[in-house]
Amino acid sequence: MTRAYDSIAEGYAALNETSLLNEYYNRPAIVELAGDVAGRRILDAGCGSGPILSDLRAGGADMTGIDASAGMLEQARLRLGAEADLMVADLADRLPFDDDTFDDVIASQALHYLQDWGPTLAEFRRVLKPGGRLIVSEEHPAATFLGDRLSGGTSEYFGVRARTEEWDLGGQSARLVFWDRPLHAMTDAFAAAGFRIAIISEPAPSAAARDRFPEEFVDRPSGRFLAFLLFVLESTKA
Template identity: 40%
Template sequence: MNEKVSKAFDRLAIAYEQSVDHSSGHNAFYERPAMMKLLPEEMSGMAVLDAGCAAGWYTSQFVERGAQVTAIDLSPEMVAACRRRVGDKANVLVCELGKTLPFEDESFDLIVSSLTLHYVEDWGTVFRELRRVLKPGGALQFSVHHPFMVFRQYDRTDYFARELLTDVWNKKETGPVEVTFYHKSMMDIVNATTEYFTLDQMIEPQPAKEYRELPGAGDWYKRWYERLMTNPWFLIIKARK
């Protein structure tokens, strides 16, 4: 399964590098603002792990805020795109979440994982490693598909079933790409997190009006604003060791 996910995102890397930052409203105008709002404005002296870095948007943000950043991704093509974005300003590696990470115990002050964990079936193995490399008192912040969205959008009949689902993303740079992910209930998400971390906050983000004026945002807001104000698409969890 990890090989299938890796190959899909190898194909999608060019789209993430060239267009997602401004053409994917769910990323640019919805998930990213909500995630960044929860993170420190000043990160000087902080060691940060970007766990599932894709083409490096978050990596670049952390670098700009002064952090010492390590970024990892399963996809070699995404890692290459991230390296092109940040150069030698961050340590960017191909790593698989759920495997032993090549970092010493208690290496990071903050771990951020954006829209990555729903591609992983067993969160226990992931969280065990993330806890190991996180410093005492350090924070883990991640975003995933909201289980309510998956239940409705993919017309499921059993909300509680842990299912492997398939979607097809049709990007102009790639054509159709089949992407697989796992549905977990809110109960499973919270319980998996609190087995290894202390829950700080759980956020069901709504789009912020102030981003309506950003380049490319107008059409997306017209289509999605009202819907996302009443139907959450993503879920953000902030927890501590």
């Protein structure tokens, strides 16, 4: 997976800047859930090219970003500058931070690369201060299931299952593997790791999305569609 993202890093960073799902949906939704972050120490776990890190840093947060792809971190440095606190780290491994380091951890579209969430969630809880928040954005399990069925697939909603996609970006190709899971498997993993759910959000796109992508809203009077599911989780660590 790391090599795959290294190969498409430039193209993926460019896509993030313009796409409905990233620029006008996921990114503003996470920033809104994070709220006032001034003075907070925040880890962006799986920061990619750094758009969310950039937004939260602009809000006054003290930001650290990690990603398994050195290529993606190169794109992040182009955005954030050489002084940005960025490092290569794999979410499947022990995180290179002391206990109780961060007020918040952001995991945006990162956990779905892992078959087993348990060890990574335990690491997030370890590096969070008591009462710290974990803000997670993942593909909506109903959306992935319905998407598979509409495309002729036969997967069941229940259980953890692998999904493979071929991406072509910036003249480069990559084969990516995602691990889909039902809602109850997500919430069970959060509880087992010592997190309490404070918020579950099925966000609407930003107001600017209608102007940028009017064709996507012709048959959506609510202005909403199934894409991502977001959580604000509180550590129960005393």
